[in-house]
Amino acid sequence: MASSRPKNAPFLFPTFNSSVLPDPSRFFSHDLLSAPLPTNSFFQNFTLKNGDQAEYFHPYIIKSSESSISISYPSLSHNSAFIYEAFNADITISGSDEPDQHSRKTHLISSFSDLGVTLDFPSSNLRFFLVRGSPFVTCSVSSGNSSIKISTIHAVLSFTGNSSSTKYTAKLNNNQTWLIYASSPINLVNDGGSSINCGGGFSGIIRIAVLPDSNPDFESILDRFSCCYPISGDADFTKPFALEYKWEK
Template structure:
């Protein structure tokens, strides 16, 4: 399956909390979740994500040979799928419960999952609303999983590596040998683009949990980030920074009129007015 990446402004529209299922103009960065069956892959930098009735499937995409200077064609080849065991209602469609400038929240009624997709975040966050058995599945061979209760390092045989963080500790049944480490439990749940003053834009992310929040750095901030905090994507090198807010400003641009060749005499308002006044005086 080939997913087509579209350039889109990161500015959406507020969704009324009383109407969480229907709206006329969804922001373009998640059109594929609401058009037709809502099961076409959507690009969330830097992942390609597909929503179905009972699970969320994602991959780290690669560029198609059909990519041109005008369009990017991303190949969707599923890496991992997030779901639960013993779903109560397999026919229930996922619901967009919230969206904003930089985020969309998907609720899966069939398995009590809430998925936070945040633009600018290196993570896809899954929240379980009540006690259920979580399922993380893949069509690839898992080479190096681990058995730590808060972090799972999953290396697949397609050269992709995924990090799975859990808070509180979760027991997942995986095979092979293990690697363990610790991590903070902070994750983003929403984001906004704010125009608080002229010639500037502020980006703010709302987080939950404790610890520092990691966000993908803007291209203009790359010089401020250490070289070892980066990884590659179809968009080039990506850098991580610890923050929940950043601002971009530019010097004010004065607005003025100018004419390279000057003003033609026949269009000189002052001169013409002077002639009219003199004519009336005479």
């Protein structure tokens, strides 16, 4: 039987509604829907069910929820049958307690690459640049009226900041130490429990990183690169017998 498709026209796969997997397009920005969406990608869990499944981004496990993401620096559990990294919400970054009721609460994927994905939260003016292999989780706050809250499931044993209010150190009772960097002064205050609140609005970049093994020798390295952040990354196979990773900053 002759095909009704015009000559030289690209083949389009027929539309199919799965009874197992929901339509992932609702988690992608409109600008990305004009091209095929990726399958079996490293950020696939952000598009399944409600988009709130944890996903592994070396060295963190990251979970998205309404107007926030949670970061886990996992420990490795293993036995003769399996190797497993459990998710614990060591650090959660969220927006205002009263987000815009007319904006979507779940995340929106605004861009992706071989090594990175960008999550937008329109209701709280937050954008997260999640790049595999980066020791930092980077958050862009686009409105000066935005209120930022950082919380943890652990107790905060100590919380200190530098004289310019652009770097803070949080020591938790699970032996983890987290460093918080800001592109401009930000007034972060620990409530005496497990929450760190921003006094007043903030607009700019916030970067959070765990201090490996709470070893102060690594802190100077994180300090050095805290101001330069990647927003995406690609795997380059253009050279013979070579694989090169390239990050965009």
